[in-house]
Amino acid sequence: MRFSIYRYNPEIDKKPYMQDYDVDIVANSCNMVLDALLVIKNTIDETLTLRRSCREGVCGSDGMNINGKNGLGCITQLSTVKEPVIIRPLPGQPVIRDLVVDLTQFYKQYEKIQPYLQNKDPLPSTERLQSPEDRAKLDGLYECILCACCTSSCPSFWWNPEKFVGPAGLLQAYRFIVDSRDTEKQARLNDLTDAFSVFRCRGIMNCVDVCPKGLNPTAAIDKIKQEMLKEIVK
Amino acid sequence: MVNSMAGLRDFLIQRVSAVLLVIYTVFLVSYLVWHAPIDYMAWHGLFAYVPMKIATLLCLAALLLHAWVGMWTIATDYLKAFWVRFLFEIAVFLTLIACFFYGLLIVWGV
Ligand code: SF4
Ligand code: SF4
Ligand code: FES
Numbered sequence: 001m002r003f004s005i006y007r008y009n010p011e012i013d014k015k016p017y018m019q020d021y022d023v024d025i026v027a028n029s030c031n032m033v034l035d036a037l038l039v040i041k042n043t044i045d046e047t048l049t050l051r052r053s054c055r056e057g058v059c060g061s062d063g064m065n066i067n068g069k070n071g072l073g074c075i076t077q078l079s080t081v082k083e084p085v086i087i088r089p090l091p092g093q094p095v096i097r098d099l100v101v102d103l104t105q106f107y108k109q110y111e112k113i114q115p116y117l118q119n120k121d122p123l124p125s126t127e128r129l130q131s132p133e134d135r136a137k138l139d140g141l142y143e144c145i146l147c148a149c150c151t152s153s154c155p156s157f158w159w160n161p162e163k164f165v166g167p168a169g170l171l172q173a174y175r176f177i178v179d180s181r182d183t184e185k186q187a188r189l190n191d192l193t194d195a196f197s198v199f200r201c202r203g204i205m206n207c208v209d210v211c212p213k214g215l216n217p218t219a220a221i222d223k224i225k226q227e228m229l230k231e232i233v234k
Numbered sequence: 235m236v237n238s239m240a241g242l243r244d245f246l247i248q249r250v251s252a253v254l255l256v257i258y259t260v261f262l263v264s265y266l267v268w269h270a271p272i273d274y275m276a277w278h279g280l281f282a283y284v285p286m287k288i289a290t291l292l293c294l295a296a297l298l299l300h301a302w303v304g305m306w307t308i309a310t311d312y313l314k315a316f317w318v319r320f321l322f323e324i325a326v327f328l329t330l331i332a333c334f335f336y337g338l339l340i341v342w343g344v
Binding site: 198 | 238240
């Protein structure tokens with residue numbers, strides 16, 4: 001199977017280029033895109049640089065652009081991709097080398113939404129319980145592995161990465177807004193009413209299209225807007 | 235611009251103005267269909283009616299506000315150089331204001 005991979009080493013290369021590799025995926029028993037990339041790295045060209053860890057869709061480190069669509073190399077089956085498989089780094093992010101991108105801006109936006117439980121009530125003597133119904137509200141939110149596939153496919157994030165939180169950060173923002181154990185809902189919402197943080201989302205839904213965990217950031221973003229409206233009406 | 239309500243405000247402007255424009259358009263189109271074939275006198279009579287004048291001006295304002303939010307969004311997405319964006323926004327702003335007064339003159343003139 002032929003792979004055409006984006007290569008760029010800023011220390012040597014003047015500009016990025018695409019390099020072709022042929023991998024015998026049957027002899028190497030490759031199932032996933034990541035398997036083939038590792039065969040290339042281990043047996044053909046050790047200079048190929050990429051991130052990966054869990055190789056099973058849990059750690060979120062091997063987000064990449066496969067035939068034009070963001071996804072995780074480790075859970076994208078080779079049987080589902082067209083040849084030649086064109087692999088590029090996540091779009092719109094500064095490239096450090098080959099498929100490794102600088103996600104500083106992505107993490108800054110994540111930090112901005114204060115991704116931890118905040119509760120100003122006096123500490124109870126036992127743990128804070130949550131009803132099964134309240135717990136169910138976190139489904140479809142807590143599963144996010146911060147792979148950045150969604151945010152790096154979002155045009156609104158490409159144009160305003162310092163101001164727009166992006167789908168991954170907003171999904172997490174809603175995860176804490178809706179958590180029954182968090183008392184800072186109002187402050188969280190107030191932090192997001194400016195023209196960019198949430199409202200720069202134009203409902204393009206690239207994020208929903210690519211999320212390898214099947215999550216729906218657009219729905220979470222709409223819920224945040226609804227909660228804001230409820231706050232001003234009540 | 236942290237902590238401003240601008241995003242929520244613009245969001246509401248867009249939604250409310252969109253609803254107004256839909257109602258106005260549906261009304262106008264059904265009026266045209268209902269009274270077809272329409273002549274100049276009927277058309278003139280419709281716009282001479284004061285509630286219609288008010289509705290028309292309200293919708294014109296809604297349309298221009300809607301356009302402003304949209305153009306501002308496009309400018310902040312694509313025009314990164316301060317002066318370019320500034321001049322573009324001024325131009326859009328003046329055009330929209332001019333449209334409003336022109337519309338006002340027309341509706342008033344009926
Ligand atoms: S929402 Fe999906 S695509 Fe976005 S970071 Fe989380 S897991 Fe990745
Ligand atoms: S729906 Fe919003 S967050 Fe998702 S890709 Fe589109 S603009 Fe970005
Ligand atoms: S290697 Fe961990 S998600 Fe792919």
